[in-house]
Amino acid sequence: MDIHERLLGAAAQVYAEAGYRGATTRRIAHEAGVSEITLFRQFGSKEALMLEALTAASRTAVLALPDVPVDPVRELTEWSRGRFETLFRIRSLLRKVMSEVEEHPEIIDCAKSYPRHPVSFLEQYVRRLQERGWATVDTHPKLAAAMLVGAIFSEAMVRDMIPEVYSYEIDEALDGYVRMFLRAIGCEAGSVEAGEP
Amino acid sequence: MDIHERLLGAAAQVYAEAGYRGATTRRIAHEAGVSEITLFRQFGSKEALMLEALTAASRTAVLALPDVPVDPVRELTEWSRGRFETLFRIRSLLRKVMSEVEEHPEIIDCAKSYPRHPVSFLEQYVRRLQERGWATVDTHPKLAAAMLVGAIFSEAMVRDMIPEVYSYEIDEALDGYVRMFLRAIGCEAGSVEAGEP
DNA sequence: CGGCAATGCAAGTAACCACTTACATACTCA
DNA sequence: TGAGTATGTAAGTGGTTACTTGCATTGCCG
Numbered sequence: 001m002d003i004h005e006r007l008l009g010a011a012a013q014v015y016a017e018a019g020y021r022g023a024t025t026r027r028i029a030h031e032a033g034v035s036e037i038t039l040f041r042q043f044g045s046k047e048a049l050m051l052e053a054l055t056a057a058s059r060t061a062v063l064a065l066p067d068v069p070v071d072p073v074r075e076l077t078e079w080s081r082g083r084f085e086t087l088f089r090i091r092s093l094l095r096k097v098m099s100e101v102e103e104h105p106e107i108i109d110c111a112k113s114y115p116r117h118p119v120s121f122l123e124q125y126v127r128r129l130q131e132r133g134w135a136t137v138d139t140h141p142k143l144a145a146a147m148l149v150g151a152i153f154s155e156a157m158v159r160d161m162i163p164e165v166y167s168y169e170i171d172e173a174l175d176g177y178v179r180m181f182l183r184a185i186g187c188e189a190g191s192v193e194a195g196e197p
Numbered sequence: 198m199d200i201h202e203r204l205l206g207a208a209a210q211v212y213a214e215a216g217y218r219g220a221t222t223r224r225i226a227h228e229a230g231v232s233e234i235t236l237f238r239q240f241g242s243k244e245a246l247m248l249e250a251l252t253a254a255s256r257t258a259v260l261a262l263p264d265v266p267v268d269p270v271r272e273l274t275e276w277s278r279g280r281f282e283t284l285f286r287i288r289s290l291l292r293k294v295m296s297e298v299e300e301h302p303e304i305i306d307c308a309k310s311y312p313r314h315p316v317s318f319l320e321q322y323v324r325r326l327q328e329r330g331w332a333t334v335d336t337h338p339k340l341a342a343a344m345l346v347g348a349i350f351s352e353a354m355v356r357d358m359i360p361e362v363y364s365y366e367i368d369e370a371l372d373g374y375v376r377m378f379l380r381a382i383g384c385e386a387g388s389v390e391a392g393e394p
Numbered sequence: 395c396g397g398c399a400a401t402g403c404a405a406g407t408a409a410c411c412a413c414t415t416a417c418a419t420a421c422t423c424a
Numbered sequence: 425t426g427a428g429t430a431t432g433t434a435a436g437t438g439g440t441t442a443c444t445t446g447c448a449t450t451g452c453c454g
Contacts, residue, residue, distance in 0.1 A: 003401085019296060021218040026441085026442090045442085046442065095295045098354065099216060102289065139376075142364075147377055149351070150348035150352065150355075151345075153351045161298055165314045165317075167339075168339065168340065176340035179336075180340070184381040186380070234413095242412080
């Protein structure tokens with residue numbers, strides 16, 4: 001692998017482990033199997049390296065939901081599962097970014113490089129359910145989306161920190177969240193199977 | 198105010214702003230209006246000071262829910278509001294603790310000094326709703342509680358970081374969350390007002 | 395072979411870190 | 425008053441940080 005890419009990967013990994021201050025150039029260089037000098041010759045400064053590394057690391061594609069809902073329970077469960085796994089995989093890095101936003105505002109700008117936020121994907125999906133009459137229209141689609149996405153986010157962030165509270169399995173939780181979410185927006189399994197207009 | 202307490206408060210505040218590594222003894226002492234020497238004479242080491250300061254700072258009482266549910270919408274909205282405000286007030290400190298758990302596991306032990314977790318309070322409340330027949334029993338009380346608490350937690354943590362996503366007002370959000378939560382557990386407004394046995 | 399760019403090693407710089415020593419000052423209470 | 429306690433100032437310890445300089449080594453390409 002290219003030395004440039006090895007440094008980028010090492011920077012993201014060490015940052016996820018130790019945060020900005022803890023991600024020393026010495027440690028990053030050692031992690032990449034490169035001398036510290038090479039790091040500075042390639043990137044000029046620690047700040048430039050970290051910005052490039054975090055931009056690359058947080059460029060995670062957001063799973064799409066189908067344009068035409070067919071099987072809400074299955075589609076939402078799969079989507080939630082993917083969303084959880086994405087967040088859980090980069091949870092250490094995300095926690096560091098969240099805790100350092102106030103000190104390094106430029107970091108979140110590169111972390112927000114995704115074109116659309118998952119909430120807006122789910123919000124759009126809820127609107128389509130409402131248009132088809134599969135969900136009642138008295139709930140705010142954005143609020144509903146934020147609730148499910150927020151619950152999944154919390155699972156990914158807190159689950160491994162307070163295991164005594166999150167005693168259930170994650171699959172059980174995601175399944176339960178999706179079913180409660182659908183009931184909350186008035187989308188019962190019966191109405192979908194009946195194929196209301 | 199006592200110098201001891203001033204140092205504890207300053208340590209918690211500076212930690213919330215800059216994290217463990219950023220909370221230098223010099224900065225803490227300056228924030229408390231005390232010389233750095235006094236800090237070391239009072240607490241011996243930075244680690245001892247931080248542990249005591251964070252234990253004191255995270256000792257926030259969890260609001261209780263009534264033993265006998267009377268008006269679920271009102272009771273849950275007030276509880277959610279209090280929960281959100283508590284989390285939002287200490288959000289900076291919480292983010293730092295979350296991001297440093299892996300490096301300083303001893304920190305979360307003092308942050309977990311609360312006797313009961315909010316999830317278990319809400320879980321118990323859902324069980325009482327089910328016992329009274331105000332909620333259906335096909336939902337797992339713990340999962341339902343985790344979903345609402347998780348959504349509130351996300352609002353408190355992320356709201357000020359990505360304002361373009363969280364465009365709605367927080368009161369509107371909490372109200373919507375509670376109503377969706379109640380529908381999710383099968384507790385419609387009608388069934389409560391009707392006073393089913 | 396010769397030049398050249400990328401990389402490494404050794405060493406050093408100025409700044410900052412947690413923490414200490416030595417000594418002066420102020421306040422309290424017997 | 426006088427002894428003890430808490431706090432201050434000044435200075436310095438050894439360690440770590442980001443970053444630099446000088447020079448040797450490697451490998452590739454013509």
